Amino acid sequence: MDTRFSIGEVSKLHNISIQTLRHYDKIGLLKPAYVNEKSKYRYYSVKHFIILDLIKQCKAMGLSLDEIKILVNNYTSINSILDIITKQKEIVEEKIKELDSIKNNICFLEDRIQTVLKEGINEPFIKYCTERKFIKYSNTHRYTEEFEINLSKTLGYIEKKYGSTNKELVFPTSYEDFKNQEKLTYNNLMISINESMDIDEKKVITLKSGNYITINFDDDYKDTSKYYRKLVEYIEKNNIIVSGSFYEIYIMTRCGIDKEEKALGQIQILIDENK
Template identity: 25%
Template sequence: MKQYYSIGETARLNNISIQTLRYYDKIGIFKPSYTDPDNGYRYYHVKQFFYLDIIKYLKYIRTPLEDINRIISSKCTPEHMQSFLEEQESVIEQEMENLERARRLLQRRKRQLNEQLEICDKKEEGLIYFRHIEEQTILKVGTPQVTPYDPPDLYVRKLADVLEERGDMVDNYYGFIYDLKSYKDSHDIYFDSIYTTICKGEKVSREGENIKLDTLPPGEYVCIAFDWSTKHYDSYYQKLYHYIESHGIQTDGKVYQVSLPINYSSSREEQFLTELKVLKK
């Protein structure tokens, strides 16, 4: 039986690329049994294929090449291999957890974009409309001195810091809560808090530092939507407020404002879609 195989034959028989075999040779993970000194051709012994299978297996379970090199080049016993595989299992489980978090974040963002598109359909001509909203879990931070005209970025960073500590991310969705009442103008509005939505059932480790978990209550909301503008914010608020008053609508006494980006380019002027919504009781 043939015992030595060229690099091309070895690649074909083991479902691996020639480029990978050359790289493995270069870094010392898997070297040919013999290299012809005249032409530099590499030849592998058939018994080496067993060890190539080990390398491929370790690579498949996401083992870094430096760890593979250490295992292959050392006197790795079954006991050492078992200990290593247990460590690698923990690494994979953490990666799976991170991927699951990424999937939940992606799904949450998709729901928010669906909501944004729904709001866009409603905003024409600044009409009042009603929208049913499911309960949402939120992380919020108190903001005693922030008005609709102040930049909220530093408060949003506080929320981001808490979420990033636990492997989550703040996304493009954030909102504000303040009292529903008759204001002389919107410069008299002060937000109670700024919030972002998170997945239901999530825990955070820094509750209490003016930051807490809460929920936005489910139900039917009376709403108005518009493209954010310092010039027109007051008129939209007043229109919503007077509609609620003139129709005798009972509410929970809070305005829930959400701001959503219309473009995602940092080089362009900021544009936000804003919705003001009030829960009917």
């Protein structure tokens, strides 16, 4: 008679918990060779060791227990094994792409937050920026329900068409209007794009490379006027000539348990180096 091994011995030999072996028995994946009717103790044979090795190998490939059960029941069919392994490889490759995308998003956000903390918050400074590209969308006035609906539709469209990308929202606003009237008007929205996004150049807005007067903030995004004031004061105090509009850029928006909304962002305006 074949040597029988108790469930405890199999557990130790194969580094598998007794609870797991009992579960395998319950779902019909690995039935014991013999069960003592009185004690209900489970006993296994050497042949079960081969099946356990196969189960471990399949789990290492990420197969579900149902898929492993199919393999175990058809272990003599190389074609069935190859079919399941091939499908699993495709699933793993898709997961790798998804995880790479998640990692890129994490690294992007981590870098942006670290950069802001290094640069400092609430005080103007001059920062050199390389050329940046955005898609421009016409939108209704900010802080309205219609604006939020249109923004959600726009972001949903971009995600569906281009996948998960690192997106920064940018709101241009007139320098002259704020300087002369302290008026902030948000009628347009720009969303950052990257090289992997195939977009008609006619729809792309490019922010030139150059030195930008910049202020970082972490505050209620509905209360940014004070940061614009600081920028205007900095510009006038240092007799700086600027070009174009202000750009209010959002890195991360969040809402706490107290329902208070805050956003990490920055406001920039290009210095006119030709004057």
